[in-house]
Amino acid sequence: METRFFIFLLNAPRLLRGLGLVLLFMASGPTWAADADKAAFSDDQVIQPTVEVHRVTITAIDSQDLEIGIYRSRYITEDFGSNSTIGARLAYHVSEDFFVEASIGETELSKTTAEKLFDFDTLSDADRKLSYYDIVIGWNMFPGETYFGSNWAFPMQLYLTAGMGNTEFAGEKRASIIAGLGYRLLLTDWMAMHIDFRDRMYDVTVLTEDKSSHNIEARLTWSFFF
Amino acid sequence: MNSGNSFRQSAPLRATLCICWLAGFFLPAGLLWAANIQRVQVDDAYIELHTGAGRGFPIYHVVERHHWIDIIKRKSDWIKVLSDDGYTGWVFIDQMQLTLIAPGERAKIDAPDVQQFQQRKYDISIMAGDFAGAAALSVVLGTNFTENLSGEFGYTTASGNYTNSLLWYANMLTTPFPDWWISPFFSVGFGHMKNSPRQSFVFADETSDLFANAGLGVRLYLTRRVYLRWDVRDYVVFINDNNSGKFREWKLGFSFFF
Numbered sequence: 172m173e174t175r176f177f178i179f180l181l182n183a184p185r186l187l188r189g190l191g192l193v194l195l196f197m198a199s200g201p202t203w204a205a206d207a208d209k210a211a212f213s214d215d216q217v218i219q220p221t222v223e224v225h226r227v228t229i230t231a232i233d234s235q236d237l238e239i240g241i242y243r244s245r246y247i248t249e250d251f252g253s254n255s256t257i258g259a260r261l262a263y264h265v266s267e268d269f270f271v272e273a274s275i276g277e278t279e280l281s282k283t284t285a286e287k288l289f290d291f292d293t294l295s296d297a298d299r300k301l302s303y304y305d306i307v308i309g310w311n312m313f314p315g316e317t318y319f320g321s322n323w324a325f326p327m328q329l330y331l332t333a334g335m336g337n338t339e340f341a342g343e344k345r346a347s348i349i350a351g352l353g354y355r356l357l358l359t360d361w362m363a364m365h366i367d368f369r370d371r372m373y374d375v376t377v378l379t380e381d382k383s384s385h386n387i388e389a390r391l392t393w394s395f396f397f
Numbered sequence: 398m399n400s401g402n403s404f405r406q407s408a409p410l411r412a413t414l415c416i417c418w419l420a421g422f423f424l425p426a427g428l429l430w431a432a433n434i435q436r437v438q439v440d441d442a443y444i445e446l447h448t449g450a451g452r453g454f455p456i457y458h459v460v461e462r463h464h465w466i467d468i469i470k471r472k473s474d475w476i477k478v479l480s481d482d483g484y485t486g487w488v489f490i491d492q493m494q495l496t497l498i499a500p501g502e503r504a505k506i507d508a509p510d511v512q513q514f515q516q517r518k519y520d521i522s523i524m525a526g527d528f529a530g531a532a533a534l535s536v537v538l539g540t541n542f543t544e545n546l547s548g549e550f551g552y553t554t555a556s557g558n559y560t561n562s563l564l565w566y567a568n569m570l571t572t573p574f575p576d577w578w579i580s581p582f583f584s585v586g587f588g589h590m591k592n593s594p595r596q597s598f599v600f601a602d603e604t605s606d607l608f609a610n611a612g613l614g615v616r617l618y619l620t621r622r623v624y625l626r627w628d629v630r631d632y633v634v635f636i637n638d639n640n641s642g643k644f645r646e647w648k649l650g651f652s653f654f655f
Binding site: 316337396 | 472476
């Protein structure tokens with residue numbers, strides 16, 4: 172008669188084979204994982220997860236940091252009235268915030284009130300020619316946009332200027348301090364219109380008296396970037 | 398009426414203004430001809446297009462990752478680009494550094510820095526100061542022969558209470574420590590000085606004399622193409638065989654290198 176024990180003995184080899192396989196699998200697991208870990212950090216790995224990045228310098232970009240312009244201005248010379256001036260300017264934009272500008276201009280002084288009233292001349296015609304040049308540093312303090320109607324918007328900048336220069340008239344040169352405020356309207360990338368006001372300060376001697384002279388200039392400038 | 402007379406009588410000024418007026422017609426065409434369009438791909442999440450070349454101008458369009466843009470021109474640290482959907486705008490240079498020319502090749506836009514300052518070839522300086530008690534304004538053009546040796550050519554105008562002076566000079570400069578943040582230098586040179594007494598005070602003739610000068614100064618790199626320069630200089634003016642004059646000058650100003 173077949174007992175449960177006898178049935179177990181008959182199936183034992185199959186059971187033992189299965190148990191052996193399980194034990195074998197468990198023993199090789201850590202080894203297999205270790206091999207997998209080794210494979211992950213192996214130099215012989217087939218797939219490289221990172222791409223080497225090269226930097227290529229772009230050098231040939233058209234740069235427009237220089238600005239050249241011509242202007243017409245009204246120059247108010249203390250004691251000598253208001254006169255039209257014509258001049259030119261050259262600016263270099265160091266950054267979006269700062270620029271350096273050099274300008275030259277020339278005008279002719281009119282008669283003083285006393286000269287008109289009493290019909291005499293204190294200066295000859297040659298001495299009435301006033302010429303100046305100055306170098307200023309500008310700060311673009313308020314960039315923004317100006318709107319014309321509902322369809323047009325132009326970039327603009329409000330800027331301050333300060334610098335030094337020379338003013339020559341009556342046969343003498345005078346070191347000048349310049350301070351000003353300007354408005355730049357960028358009509359296109361390469362063309363701009365400026366309206367700016369400058370105070371040119373220098374010392375003058377009238378007969379035997381020294382005084383500090385303030386001379387205001389109001390400019391309208393047309394300039395081009397290149 | 399007065400301005401008309403001054404314009405007619407000033408030939409150099411007329412010539413300068415005519416050149417500027419004519420250049421205004423030809424410069425824009427020249428710019429189009431010289432434009433070098435380069436194409437890059439956006440690798441950042443997006444880049445922002447401003448209406449003008451400055452952070453104060455509004456952002457009106459963005460270009461997303463993997464889209465291509467054309468580089469048109471540059472103003473200081475801002476690059477004008479054209480997107481594929483037809484929008485043009487200005488992008489800050491730091492954002493442009495996150496674009497690709499080709500897969501694996503990141504674009505690098507040339508930006509002036511302290512390394513370029515140490516390898517500069519030419520510079521121009523604008524300085525103001527004092528020349529023997531007179532207010533002085535100077536413009537100096539310099540060139541570097543090596544990182545330690547350079548030459549310069551300068552022009553100074555000094556307006557004093559009694560005289561006005563014009564100086565032209567050529568100097569050699571040596572910089573022993575060009576890698577220092579505040580870099581000292583020494584200079585020697587010679588030049589020519591013209592003195593014009595102010596006739597309101599001094600009834601004397603104009604004089605012209607040669608001089609030699611020696612000085613020292615420092616350079617301090619600030620940002621981009623700008624550095625600060627200060628120098629002090631002693632002049633020995635050769636008036637005649639038995640007489641010489643000595644003057645001291647100090648100047649402070651900004652220099653721009655290329």
